[in-house]
Amino acid sequence: xxxxKSSVLRTVDVxxxxxxxxxxxxxxxxxxxxxxxxRTAAGYRIYGETHVRSSLAYRALAAATGPVEAKRIMRxxxxxxxxxxxxxxxxxxxxxxxxxxxxxxxxxxxxxxxxEPIEDxxxxxxxxxxxLATALGVRPSALRHWDAEGLAVPDRVPPRGTRRYSxxxxxxxxxxxxxxxxxxxxxxxRELMPSLRLGPGQDEVGAALAARAASVAARxxxxxxxxxxxxxxxxxx
Numbered sequence: 001x002x003x004x005k006s007s008v009l010r011t012v013d014v015x016x017x018x019x020x021x022x023x024x025x026x027x028x029x030x031x032x033x034x035x036x037x038x039r040t041a042a043g044y045r046i047y048g049e050t051h052v053r054s055s056l057a058y059r060a061l062a063a064a065t066g067p068v069e070a071k072r073i074m075r076x077x078x079x080x081x082x083x084x085x086x087x088x089x090x091x092x093x094x095x096x097x098x099x100x101x102x103x104x105x106x107x108x109x110x111x112x113x114x115x116e117p118i119e120d121x122x123x124x125x126x127x128x129x130x131x132l133a134t135a136l137g138v139r140p141s142a143l144r145h146w147d148a149e150g151l152a153v154p155d156r157v158p159p160r161g162t163r164r165y166s167x168x169x170x171x172x173x174x175x176x177x178x179x180x181x182x183x184x185x186x187x188x189x190r191e192l193m194p195s196l197r198l199g200p201g202q203d204e205v206g207a208a209l210a211a212r213a214a215s216v217a218a219r220x221x222x223x224x225x226x227x228x229x230x231x232x233x234x235x236x237x
Contacts, residue, residue, distance in 0.1 A: 009047040018055030025055065032075040033058045050236050053229040054078070060226035064219045065092050082234050089230075092223060100216050102183025107209050126155070126164040135170075136177050143173060149186050151176045151193055188212070 015022045028034045029045075034054045037045040054074060061070035069092070077085045133140040146152040147163065152173035154163040165173060172193065179189060 007049045009049070009051065011045050011047065014047045014051050014055060017052050019059065020055060025051075028055060028058065031071055032078065033071055034074075035078045050233055053232045053236075057226050057229040057233060060222045060229070061092075063222035064096075064226060065223070077230065077233060082237070085230075085234065089223075096216060096220050096223065099183065100220075103209070103212055103216060105181075105183070126166050127170055128165075129154075129163050132165050132170060132173055136173060138177060146173065146176050149190060151186070151189055 011022050011025050014020075015025045018025070020028070025034070025047075026045075029037060029051075034047075034051045037047050037051065040046060054077075057077075058070055058074050061073055064070075065073070069088075073085060073088045073092075076088055127135070129140045129143050133143055136143075143152065143154075143163075147154060152165075152169060152175075154165045154169050156162065157164050175193070176189060179192075184192075
């Protein structure tokens with residue numbers, strides 16, 4: 001009976017079946033993604049089915065979690081108790097679940113706030129940092145950070161350069177506040193804010209949010225794809 005460990009495979013066999021180059025297979029072994037291969041008397045590597053399964057699992061995990069976390073999971077699979085590997089997989093699923101829920105909140109918040117019209121703007125409608133911070137329920141330092149990142153940039157009033165937020169800039173701060181609370185990081189917000197400032201019905205906003213949703217779905221599918229080869233590797237330990 002052939003088991004995960006009994007098949008005799010060359011490096012090139014593993015590479016062909018897993019979709020890697022020969023050098024990549026060697027690198028994966030070096031990094032602990034694959035368990036150590038046995039060696040012939042002449043020093044040639046001998047692999048088995050578990051190495052193919054590990055390669056396939058890593059490929060899917062890298063798409064789902066990124067290569068660094070995928071390597072961590074695979075090393076845990078080979079070197080630590082199975083419960084520790086399963087805990088890492090549970091955490092990966094939980095992160096995707098949180099990201100999916102954050103995205104739903106972000107879509108609702110962005111749609112509601114960006115649709116608000118800005119009309120009849122007057123200088124007296126502007127707000128100071130402390131006034132806006134109080135209105136939003138955030139620290140003034142958060143507003144200064146958003147200013148530095150180019151997310152919600154106020155006017156500077158001479159002679160001291162005091163920050164004053166116009167209604168449009170206040171709306172920017174509200175959008176940032178809502179999206180930050182919904183889980184958006186600074187870097188994605190920098191890309192999204194120019195479109196949100198254009199107002200309602202902008203295709204760029206929908207496209208950006210749809211791209212993020214597609215990314216979450218693709219990573220969820222990749223994590224699912226990793227389950228079969230990972231289960232085989234754990235069963236064959």
